[in-house]
Amino acid sequence: GQQLNQSPQSMFIQEGEDVSMNCTSSSIFNTWLWYKQDPGEGPVLLIALYKAGELTSNGRLTAQFGITRKDSFLNISASIPSDVGIYFCAGRYNNNDMRFGAGTRLTVKP
């Protein structure tokens, strides 16, 4: 089945810095999703991408669905302390197969 590689595993940044993380797949996906998970909570949907090449923003977050349909990135601009958490990418190939990346743990130092 499709394997999903998410990087980096963790990031330590200073407040105000921009952040970039990405996911790559060995096969194509039809949908890419980005989630954020806070400790003790479920993943919260940040951005959904449904079309190759699509670039979507949600406040300070921007995500793109790669043209090859095998990758996606998430950028966070001007990070703030509440951006701390684990960010997951997820890709769906068909109706019943959604895969999650291992997550990027983000730490923001004030």
Next chain:
Amino acid sequence: DAGVIQSPRHEVTEMGQEVTLRCKPISGHNSLFWYRQTMMRGLELLIYFNNNVPIDDSGMPEDRFSAKMPNASFSTLKIQPSEPRDSAVYFCASSLGAVNAQYFGPGTRLTVT
């Protein structure tokens, strides 16, 4: 609007006991998913339902696990008998159609001693 509701939030039980996890999807959503999250394996899809019908249960670990969705607003995941290796956080998620974005509940943290 209420999101996905799960209960209980925490469950501690002894090995061999039956455990039942509950989920209420977002009203109007017709697809429901059960996931398990562990440090070692990350998020794993266990089973999903479309219009109350189980579509894919290939992720269910073994016969000790079973899931039901008797109506559009309620689903259960049952483990019987439970084992220590079942300890994990179990999430329920719902979506409008299986191809659309999934919204997760807060999870049930299960500890089997």
